Amino acid sequence: MxxxxxxxxxxxxxxxxxxxxxxxxxxxxxxxxxxxxxxxxxxxxxxxxxxxxxxxxxxxxxxxxxxxxxxxxxxxxxxxxxxxxxxxxxxxxxxxGKEGAQLEGSKEFAKAFMMRHNIPTAAYLSVTQSNLDEGIAFLKTLKAPYVLKADGLAAGKGVLILDDLAEAEAELKEMLSGKFGDASSTVVIEEFLSGIELSVFVLTDGHGYVVLPEAKDYKRIGEGDTGLNTGGMGAVSPVPFADETFMKKVHERIVLPTVEGLKKDNIPYKGFVFIGLMSVEGEPFVIEYNVRMGDPETEVVVPRIKSDLVELFEAVAAGELRKKTIEVDERSATTVMCVSGGYPGSYEKGKVISGLDAITEGLVFHAGTAQKDGEVVTAGGRVIALTAYGTNKDEALKQSFKNAQTINYEGKYFRSDIGFDL
Incomplete structure (x- = not known):
């Protein structure tokens, strides 16, 4: 085909x-x-x-x-x-379709969906200019830090986590006044959940579904999860704390009610559901839904899928996914993202990349690259994801880091502590 x-x-x-x-x-x-x-x-x-x-x-x-x-x-x-x-x-x-995609396209839609189907998530309030006073009153009932989310797509920049109440109030007003354009004409204020994050991926045809390997990604630019948020600096799969007991809770409380909820709401859905989770003292809560695979999580999840992905997609299209099972590689996979100097702020493009042919163990996934005059050059903030397998995450990471050292271009940067908190 x-x-x-x-x-x-x-x-x-x-x-x-x-x-x-x-x-x-x-x-x-x-x-x-x-x-x-x-x-x-x-x-x-x-x-x-x-x-x-x-x-x-x-x-x-x-x-x-x-x-x-x-x-x-x-x-x-x-x-x-x-x-x-x-x-x-x-x-x-x-x-x-457009309606199902609102799970990612509108934070308000997603939170209402979770509440309707009793899916565990943080307490929240949707705020517009018309109920700003109610929003400020709700902020005062919460403990710091305060979470503000632009309702619409804001290219990964629409979530603010603030420690100071006065600052949170000021930012709320600024967001509603157009800080993120139309994306923040509605803002979702959310209770802060303290725990450790992971992502679970589901492929569904709206009836049957398969659960793909879980992963954990690292969003901050700096070592020890410091500095600005990025599109993701690396990822690990499987996630050590996501044991059988935890995943059973995820399945019963979140995956099943999500697929059933789409059915109950008459929302046809054929594709991926990416569930961003927080483990709060061993209990799973949904932070967000996305309606596609994550990046860089895909670079560790897909290499662990042994099944034929095209066959799975054909089963989704035919509505016959319940006849399929998914075979997963038991090995760990890790990826380390090499980024452009200055990212996630301003950065230069067009830097020649060398060392790609020298990588013999592991997988090289291009993110922001292009061909120019017969050479591979940088063409984005996140440039190359270096994925490796290992019997455990430490073994896989050792190879990913080695490969990240092998790649070269002007301004190259990568985090050398991916997986540090596991």
């Missing part, structure tokens, strides 16, 4: 790498892709949000399946666009 994968990051390279191994695959196209995806498929210069261009390509290349990597096309309604167009409506899309 011919598959079109939308996206250009490390997540997409990992998905493309895995799909390329399937005997079910004829041709794989990635739009727009990066220098790494070009090694396992054909890059196409199409913006994932340009639905008309996607339609033309799907028809020209006789595409049989569309896999959506990032959240933006899903929130904008790529699935609905395809379903409502008679010429391409027969082509299945892996990813939810």
């Amino acid at each position: 011919n598959i079109l994968l939308l996206g250009s990051g490390g997540r997409e390279h990992a998905l493309a790498w895995k799909m390329a191994q399937s005997e079910r695959l004829t041709q794989l196209f990635i739009a727009p892709g990066n220098a790494g995806t070009a090694l396992v498929g054909t890059n196409v210069n199409i913006n994932p949000n340009d639905f008309e261009a996607i339609k033309t390509f799907v028809m020209d290349k006789n595409i049989n399946l569309i896999v959506v990597g990032p959240e933006e096309p899903l929130v904008r309604g790529i699935k609905d666009f395809v379903l409502n167009d008679q010429q391409i409506a027969h082509v299945p899309v892996i990813g939810p």
Whole structure:
């Protein structure tokens, strides 16, 4: 079959790498892709949000399946666009429609969904300009730190955690006045949960589902989880504290009620549900939902999946996922992200990357790279994810760090303490 994968990051390279191994695959196209995806498929210069261009390509290349990597096309309604167009409506899309994508596209929608289906999460209040006084009163009932979340997509920057009440009040007013544009015209104030985070990934066709390996990623730029938030500096799978007892709670209290809740609410859903969790003294709480795979978690989750990913996607499209089981590699996988100097602030692009051919043990997933004059150059803040296997996380990390040392480009930086808190 011919598959079109939308996206250009490390997540997409990992998905493309895995799909390329399937005997079910004829041709794989990635739009727009990066220098790494070009090694396992054909890059196409199409913006994932340009639905008309996607339609033309799907028809020209006789595409049989569309896999959506990032959240933006899903929130904008790529699935609905395809379903409502008679010429391409027969082509299945892996990813939810616009309504289901609200689980990520609107924090308020997600919190209301959790409350409705008794899924454990932090106490919250949705605030707009019209109930600002109520919002400030709610802040005063909470203990520091205070969590403010822009309701809409804010490119990963719309969550503030503040220690000072006066500062939280000031930031709330600023957000409602347009600090994050329309994304913060509604702000969700949330009770702060103290614990350790992890992510659980589910692939569902709206009825059956499979649970993929769990992972933990590291968002802060600095060692010891300090400094600014990033898109993710590395990840580890499996997560040592997510033992059988903990995962049973996750399954019964969160995964099952989420899939059943979508069904009860009549929200058709064929795709990934990424559940961001907090373990609070061994009890799981949902921090957030995403409607696609995480990045860099995909770079450790996908390498641990032994099953044919294309076959799983076909089962999702056919509504027959309940007939499938998933086989998982028992080894640990870790990834370390090399980023551009200055990231997550301003950084330069176009730096020549060397050392890629010298990596013989482990996997190299390109995130922000491009081809220029026959060389691979940096083209983003997060540049390359270096994934390795090991009998345990320490063994895998040792190889990931070694590979991160081997890669070179001007301004390279990586965190040398991924997994430090486990």
